[in-house]
Amino acid sequence: MITGMLHTHILMAILTIAVFVLQGVLAVAQPRLLRHKAMRIAPHVIYTLLLVSAIALLVLYGWNPLEFGWVLMKIALLVVFIVLGIIAFKPKFAQPVRVVAWVGALLALLWAYWSAVNKTVVPFL
Ligand code: HEM
Numbered sequence: 753m754i755t756g757m758l759h760t761h762i763l764m765a766i767l768t769i770a771v772f773v774l775q776g777v778l779a780v781a782q783p784r785l786l787r788h789k790a791m792r793i794a795p796h797v798i799y800t801l802l803l804v805s806a807i808a809l810l811v812l813y814g815w816n817p818l819e820f821g822w823v824l825m826k827i828a829l830l831v832v833f834i835v836l837g838i839i840a841f842k843p844k845f846a847q848p849v850r851v852v853a854w855v856g857a858l859l860a861l862l863w864a865y866w867s868a869v870n871k872t873v874v875p876f877l
Contacts, residue, residue: 754812761805765868767798769861772837779841786841803830825873829864833857847848 754846771794785791806826810817817823836857840850866875 755811757805757808757863761802761809764798764802764805765865768802771798772858772861775841786865794814822867822871825867826848833860836860
């Protein structure tokens with residue numbers, strides 16, 4: 753059960769990064785495709801499954817996130833990712849702001865991935 757949930761969580765983490773990169777590429781190369789039904793629904797399904805599997809893992813392990821710095825860091829980074837990800841795809845923001853927000857959101861995801869694999873809060877420390 754735990755192994756299955758962990759594999760689901762890791763798969764959703766990889767899909768989250770892949771879909772976010774794809775959204776960024778499409779925003780530049782084929783903005784029309786971003787409005788396609790599949791591209792509007794898929795990210796929400798993947799992000800929801802990432803969060804649900806994360807919570808399920810905490811419950812299955814019986815872990816209190818407050819006791820693990822790297823888990824707390826991942827929660828904070830997920831919030832940063834959501835906020836910057838919203839800015840990155842809102843047309844009302846200027847293009848340079850959106851690009852910086854997209855890069856920041858991607859870095860937050862990669863940092864979360866790195867923290868999970870290495871069980872540390874700050875990369876390279
Ligand atoms: C609410 C946010 C999150 C929580 C509470 C959470 C929680 C967890 C937990 C409890 C584990 C199991 C660790 C273990 O088996 O030792 C885990 C593993 C993992 N998480 Fe998350 N996670 C969150 C978000 C993320 C995000 C945003 C990513 C990356 C995009 C991510 C990537 C991973 C990876 C790659 C692993 C497997 C690490 C390994 O054992 O090699 N997680 N997560």
